[in-house]
Amino acid sequence: xxxxxxxxxxxxxxxxxxxxxxxxxxxxxxxxxxxxxxxxxxxxxxxxxxxxxxxxxxxxxxxxxxxxxxxxxxxxxxxxxxxxxxxxxxxxxxxxxxxxxxxxxxxxxxxxxxxxxxxxxxxxxxxxxxxxxxxxxxxxxxxxxxxxxxxxxxxxxxxxxxxxxxxxxxxxxxxxxxxxxxxxxxxxxxxxxxxxxxxxxxxxxxxxxxxxxxxxxxxxxxxxxxxxxxxxxxxxxxxxxxxxxxxxxxxxxxxxxxxxxxxxxxxxxxxxxxxxxxxxxxxxxxxxxxxxxxxxxxxxxxxxxxxxxxxxxxxxxxxxxxxxxxxxxxxxxxxxxxxxxxxxxxx
Amino acid sequence: xxxxxxxxxxxxxxxxxxxxxxxxxxxxxxxxxxxxxxxxxxxxxxxxxxxxxxxxxxxxxxxxxxxxxxxxxxxxxxxxxxxxxxxxxxxxxxxxxxxxxxxxxxxxxxxxxxxxxxxxxxxxxxxxxxxxxxxxxxxxxxxxxxxxxxxxxxxxxxxxxxxxxxxxxxxxxxxxxxxxxxxxxxxxxxxxxxxxxxxxxxxxxxxxxxxxxxxxxxxxxxxxxxxxxxxxxxxxxxxxxxxxxxxxxxxxxxxxxxxxxxxxxxxxxxxxxxxxxxxxxxxxxxxxxxxxxxxxxxxxxxxxxxxxxxxxxxxxxxxxxxxxxxxxx
Ligand code: SF4
Ligand code: SF4
Ligand code: SF4
Ligand code: SF4
Ligand code: SF4
Numbered sequence: 001x002x003x004x005x006x007x008x009x010x011x012x013x014x015x016x017x018x019x020x021x022x023x024x025x026x027x028x029x030x031x032x033x034x035x036x037x038x039x040x041x042x043x044x045x046x047x048x049x050x051x052x053x054x055x056x057x058x059x060x061x062x063x064x065x066x067x068x069x070x071x072x073x074x075x076x077x078x079x080x081x082x083x084x085x086x087x088x089x090x091x092x093x094x095x096x097x098x099x100x101x102x103x104x105x106x107x108x109x110x111x112x113x114x115x116x117x118x119x120x121x122x123x124x125x126x127x128x129x130x131x132x133x134x135x136x137x138x139x140x141x142x143x144x145x146x147x148x149x150x151x152x153x154x155x156x157x158x159x160x161x162x163x164x165x166x167x168x169x170x171x172x173x174x175x176x177x178x179x180x181x182x183x184x185x186x187x188x189x190x191x192x193x194x195x196x197x198x199x200x201x202x203x204x205x206x207x208x209x210x211x212x213x214x215x216x217x218x219x220x221x222x223x224x225x226x227x228x229x230x231x232x233x234x235x236x237x238x239x240x241x242x243x244x245x246x247x248x249x250x251x252x253x254x255x256x257x258x259x260x261x262x263x264x265x266x267x268x269x270x271x272x273x274x275x276x277x278x279x280x281x282x283x284x285x286x287x288x289x290x291x292x293x294x295x296x297x298x299x300x301x302x303x304x305x306x307x308x309x310x311x312x313x314x315x316x317x318x319x320x321x322x323x324x325x326x327x328x329x330x331x332x333x334x335x336x337x338x339x340x341x342x343x344x345x346x347x
Numbered sequence: 348x349x350x351x352x353x354x355x356x357x358x359x360x361x362x363x364x365x366x367x368x369x370x371x372x373x374x375x376x377x378x379x380x381x382x383x384x385x386x387x388x389x390x391x392x393x394x395x396x397x398x399x400x401x402x403x404x405x406x407x408x409x410x411x412x413x414x415x416x417x418x419x420x421x422x423x424x425x426x427x428x429x430x431x432x433x434x435x436x437x438x439x440x441x442x443x444x445x446x447x448x449x450x451x452x453x454x455x456x457x458x459x460x461x462x463x464x465x466x467x468x469x470x471x472x473x474x475x476x477x478x479x480x481x482x483x484x485x486x487x488x489x490x491x492x493x494x495x496x497x498x499x500x501x502x503x504x505x506x507x508x509x510x511x512x513x514x515x516x517x518x519x520x521x522x523x524x525x526x527x528x529x530x531x532x533x534x535x536x537x538x539x540x541x542x543x544x545x546x547x548x549x550x551x552x553x554x555x556x557x558x559x560x561x562x563x564x565x566x567x568x569x570x571x572x573x574x575x576x577x578x579x580x581x582x583x584x585x586x587x588x589x590x591x592x593x594x595x596x597x598x599x600x601x602x603x604x605x606x607x608x609x610x611x612x613x614x615x616x617x618x619x620x621x622x623x624x625x626x627x628x629x630x631x632x633x634x635x636x637x638x639x640x641x642x643x644x645x646x647x648x649x650x651x652x653x654x655x656x657x658x659x660x661x662x663x664x665x666x667x668x669x670x671x672x673x674x675x676x
Contacts, residue, residue: 032569036557037459060565234564247544
C-alpha cells in the first residue's frame, strides 16, 4: 500500500504511532561533534518529522538501541543478583537501506550464533523498522558494491520526504499502520522507497583471500597511520563486540553491578590476555583482523559479508584511512597472491 | 624644498618612523589575523608601486610595507582604503588611513575556524574587540587564542583571552576505552581518571582545553553549549621587567571580557603618567604604581560576571627586573 500525504498529516500518523511506540531516529545534535560548533547526527527518540534528520547520513548507527554502548545487566549483592530493569515499550527505528541490512548482521551474531543472547533478544523483540528512502549517495557510501542499497521488506512503512512540496511518500507494509495513514487523509499512490543505484566509491570484495595476504606488507602502512582510536568500530552498524565489567561500589565493595560496554578490535586492550599477552599488538595487525572479519571471515560462516558499505568508518576516521580502499587493496593482493601461487605450481 | 614633517602625526596615522631618512612604512592593521585575498593583492600592489617591493609580516599579524617615500603618504592612504574596508577597522575619515596606532593589532590564533582544538571563533571575537577599542592611542596589547595551547602567545599581552570549554560527560555513552584519560595526560594536564569503569574529571585541575572531547570515540564527552574564556592579565615584553600575564578569571563569558577591557581603558586614561614619553606607558607599570586594588576596582566596575566565572583574589607577577639587577644567577 502506498500513500502520499502532507507533512502535517504525516506528523499526525507519528503522533498516533507514539501512543504505542517509541520512535528512534537520526537526530542532529547541535555542537555535540568532536570539534567546536560542529554537529553530530546520532540516534535518539523523537515525536515529529521535524526532529528526524533526513538530510545527512547519521554519524553513529541505530545499533546503540539494540547493543547499548554501556548497559548494566544485573546488580549483585553477596548472595543475590537482580537483573536491571529494562524498558518494555515497543520501538520503531527509522533507518536507511544499508542499516536495514545491518540488522540482519546483528541478528546473525546475537541470535543465530549457536545460542541467542537474552539481553539482545529482549530488546530486539520490541523493535520494528521504518525505512528512510535514500535517494542520493553520500560521501564514502558503497552500498551498491555491498548489495545493501535496496530494501524491499522488513519494515512497517517507508518514508521519503519532498521538502519543497512538503509531501511525504510512504510504502506501508502493515495493515494496522495503513489504517492510520488513511485516518490522516493520505491519498493512495504507487510508492517505491527511493534507493541509490550507484556510489562514487566502489569496492570489489575478493572471493578467496589466500594466506599470503595475511602476511602482506599492505598492513604495515596502517601500523604507522592508524591511531587505534576505534571510531571506525563505534560508528559501524555491524560491529558487535563488547566487553564485560564487574563494578564494586566504592562505598560498599560487597555489592556492585555487571556491565556490558561496547568494545573495539582497534583499541588497546582488546586482545590482552592474562599474563600480559596481547595477540594483535600492531595497528596493522588489528586492521587486518577487522578488514577480514568484515569482508571474509564472517561470510565464511554466514554466507554474506558483514560490511554493508555505509561508509561511516571512512566518514569518521581522523587519519583519513579509507576502509573502502583497504578492501580494494586486499582484493588486489588476493589476486596477486593467487596468481603467484598459481605460477609456483607451474614451476 | 626641505622636508617638514610632523612625525607625531605620521606615527598616529600608522606610518613608521624609519632609520632611512625620508622613508616610512605603512602599517596595515588586521584584527583577528584574517583578510581576504584581494586585500593581500592590494598590499602587494602598494608595496610594488610605493614601497621597495618587499612586505614585512609583523609579530602581531599585521603587515608593514616598507620603503615608502614620506610624500606618498596621502596616496598610500587612498590606496589602502579597500583593505581598511575589508578588515572592518573603525576609521575617522575615508581615504585618510588609520586614525590611530597606539592600541596594537588585536591578535588571534586560527581558533575554531580551522583548528580542531579551537574553543571559539578567535577572529570574530578579536574583530568585536577591535571595534570596541579602536581607534585609540593608548599602548595596549590584546590577543585571543583558541585554547590553552596559547599558540597566539597571549601571555605576552596586556589582555590575553584563552578559549575554554566545559566538557560534558554522558556516562551512558562511555565504554571505558580511556583515550580521554590518555590524551588529557599526554596533551594536557591529566585531570581525568577511571573509577569503576567511568571517567571522573578533577574539576579543579581541568583547564577546559577540550582535548578529551576531541579524542572520545563515542561522543560520551561533548563540549558545553557555552563558550568560556580564561582572562590573563598584564604580560609584557620590554626592557625593564618583561613578564608573563597571570590568570585573573577562568570560565568567564564574552560580555564580561569586553566590559573589563573597556573599563581598563578608562583606568589608563585616569592614571597614565601625564609625562609619559610619547604618551606611551604599559598598563602593567601603571598598576605597579596605583596598586592592584585600585586597578581591580576600575576594571570590575559594573561587570556582571556569569555565575560560573571564578576570579583570582590576588594576582602576582614575576619576571626579571632589569631596573634592579642585570646579574646572571
Ligand atoms: S550506504 Fe547506501 S543506503 Fe546507506 S546511506 Fe549511503 S547511499 Fe544510503
Ligand atoms: S578510525 Fe581510523 S585511526 Fe581510528 S582506529 Fe579506525 S582506522 Fe584507525
Ligand atoms: S591555541 Fe589552540 S585553537 Fe589556537 S591554534 Fe593553538 S591549538 Fe589551535
Ligand atoms: S578539558 Fe579538562 S579534562 Fe578534558 S582534556 Fe582538557 S584538561 Fe583534561
Ligand atoms: S574516550 Fe570517551 S568512551 Fe573512552 S573512556 Fe573517555 S569518555 Fe569513555
